[in-house]
Amino acid sequence: MKVNKLEVLSNVQVSERYWHMKLEASSILEPVKPGQFFNIKCAEADSPFLRRPFSIYRMNKAEKTIEFLYLMKGQGTFKLTDVVAGEKVDMLGPLGEGFTLGKTWDTVLLLARGVGIATLAALAQEAVEKHVKCIAILSARTNNDLLAAEMLQGLGVQVIKVTEEDGTSDVSNVHRLIEQLLIENDIKATFTCGSKRLSKLLQKISKNHGLPGQIALEEHMGCAMGVCYACVCDIKEENGINSVRVCKEGPVFNLEKVVLG
Amino acid sequence: MESLKLDVKIGELKLKNPIMPASGAFGFEMESLFDFNQLGAIVPKSITKYPRGGNATPRVCEVTGGMLNSIGIQSKGLPYYLKNILPQYEQYNTPLIASISADSVDEFAEMSEIISKEKCVSGIELNISCPNLEGDGKAFGMDAELSYQLIKKVKAVTNQSIIAKLTPNVTSIQEIALACENGGADGLNVANTMLAMAIDIHTRKPKIGNVLGGISGPAIKPIIVRLIHQVRKVTEIPIIGCGGVMNWEDAIEMILAGANAIQVGTANFINPLSMMEILEGIKRYMTTYQIEDINDLVGKTDIPV
Numbered sequence: 073m074k075v076n077k078l079e080v081l082s083n084v085q086v087s088e089r090y091w092h093m094k095l096e097a098s099s100i101l102e103p104v105k106p107g108q109f110f111n112i113k114c115a116e117a118d119s120p121f122l123r124r125p126f127s128i129y130r131m132n133k134a135e136k137t138i139e140f141l142y143l144m145k146g147q148g149t150f151k152l153t154d155v156v157a158g159e160k161v162d163m164l165g166p167l168g169e170g171f172t173l174g175k176t177w178d179t180v181l182l183l184a185r186g187v188g189i190a191t192l193a194a195l196a197q198e199a200v201e202k203h204v205k206c207i208a209i210l211s212a213r214t215n216n217d218l219l220a221a222e223m224l225q226g227l228g229v230q231v232i233k234v235t236e237e238d239g240t241s242d243v244s245n246v247h248r249l250i251e252q253l254l255i256e257n258d259i260k261a262t263f264t265c266g267s268k269r270l271s272k273l274l275q276k277i278s279k280n281h282g283l284p285g286q287i288a289l290e291e292h293m294g295c296a297m298g299v300c301y302a303c304v305c306d307i308k309e310e311n312g313i314n315s316v317r318v319c320k321e322g323p324v325f326n327l328e329k330v331v332l333g
Numbered sequence: 334m335e336s337l338k339l340d341v342k343i344g345e346l347k348l349k350n351p352i353m354p355a356s357g358a359f360g361f362e363m364e365s366l367f368d369f370n371q372l373g374a375i376v377p378k379s380i381t382k383y384p385r386g387g388n389a390t391p392r393v394c395e396v397t398g399g400m401l402n403s404i405g406i407q408s409k410g411l412p413y414y415l416k417n418i419l420p421q422y423e424q425y426n427t428p429l430i431a432s433i434s435a436d437s438v439d440e441f442a443e444m445s446e447i448i449s450k451e452k453c454v455s456g457i458e459l460n461i462s463c464p465n466l467e468g469d470g471k472a473f474g475m476d477a478e479l480s481y482q483l484i485k486k487v488k489a490v491t492n493q494s495i496i497a498k499l500t501p502n503v504t505s506i507q508e509i510a511l512a513c514e515n516g517g518a519d520g521l522n523v524a525n526t527m528l529a530m531a532i533d534i535h536t537r538k539p540k541i542g543n544v545l546g547g548i549s550g551p552a553i554k555p556i557i558v559r560l561i562h563q564v565r566k567v568t569e570i571p572i573i574g575c576g577g578v579m580n581w582e583d584a585i586e587m588i589l590a591g592a593n594a595i596q597v598g599t600a601n602f603i604n605p606l607s608m609m610e611i612l613e614g615i616k617r618y619m620t621t622y623q624i625e626d627i628n629d630l631v632g633k634t635d636i637p638v
Contacts, residue, residue, distance in 0.1 A: 073365050074365060075366065118398060121395050121396075121397075121398065121399060121400060122393075122400060122603065123603065162604075292391055294400070294602055295602040295605075296602075297362045297605065298360060299359055299378070299601075300357060300358060301357075301387060301392070301407045302391075303390075303392075304390060304392070315386050315387060
């Protein structure tokens, strides 16, 4: 972890609500793992006051760039859309614990909702590089929000889209979809991000099928470095329920252990 | 000027410079960012005797010019602190000030006595601004007599330099400051966060899980400057200014108001290198104005008569 001042190569709107930012990252020497994040200063001025955490969307090791896919939602992301190519952005990171791909996992299932798709896209990229078969259910309000779908398909990920627009994104339908995929494929592990409802569903299914799972949690953060204890979640462990830091012990947790409330 | 004198004293505690982190806004997790040997002091997060789970989330929220927090001193308890937290800092030549939070006067004394025996501890900061479970949730630091008794009892069981962290949520901070001085405090931290509240107008819910939180950040700095000024008028013991210092200009302002040292809290979240930058800025200021000793600046506000 360090304070990086990275040059923006591009920062463009890619759909109605989503933006994509690419930065020059040769100064980041430590490995950056899928699921890890950067705490970004979205504006030079004091408003918004705090940094905002963004998970990594893509890392391009050869060309030494890093990409973020973000939803224009509040004051921070709104300000970030003002940044233009050539400007520098202050990014603290990489932060947190990322995803782990087990050595024997030759087929994995990803279940992502909304901006959680960006987080799991980074994992899909690594899985494909490791010749792991990747099946991804992407859920969003509209097809317009499913912008990472094509990128993932291009990588060779089997993508299934569900949306409110098409009336396919309800939990029961996603449940049926997953059960079908589990019959058709020898899925070894599951991953999720972006929806509490879908995470609960995947937690239940993974438990029933004895599959290991991982979840990337989203949380408002103070310091994002593990010192302030603002972003905590409950984890079930042998000694009972413990409150741990999303920014430090997470944001990726064992799906089975997370108390989703 | 090669010979800038930046060292300050708080009781028997000697600091190589006046810049240190505020409790709860610093941790060993930041060690890859800068050299802790450059700090005036190391102040780990407040410790409680027993493990504490902390408050309901959300624990922080952003407001104009600052943030509210109500963490609830999530803590793994004193034994864990002694075994796992303190040893991390033994490698540095920077004095460590242990911040203590407790539920009763006796517990403050008991913890201070235990912590005093740790060789890497050079001073103790008493968080008397936390709610007193014996006193219906009122902070110890809101009651002058209680503050006096508390400091006196702690001083009786330790030779460490004792700093009382005052609450700004009082009618007269001068009265509390004097009570702490009379009790034997070696220094005063002015101050903890100010009690505040924020409401989401769309959900109509408080933005903090605990409903009330403490506000920190640049929004409160002028209030802290005023409090330092008021405390300096009634006491000569060292003051640590704390609250909304974002840059070196803020630090100098608090020193001019009467602070001998400065704690940096919320700024670490925005710029984790801020303490190092503040220190460099102070040196430049001293060079510009030909001030050889930082102590010569303390309380040097030119107030018209």
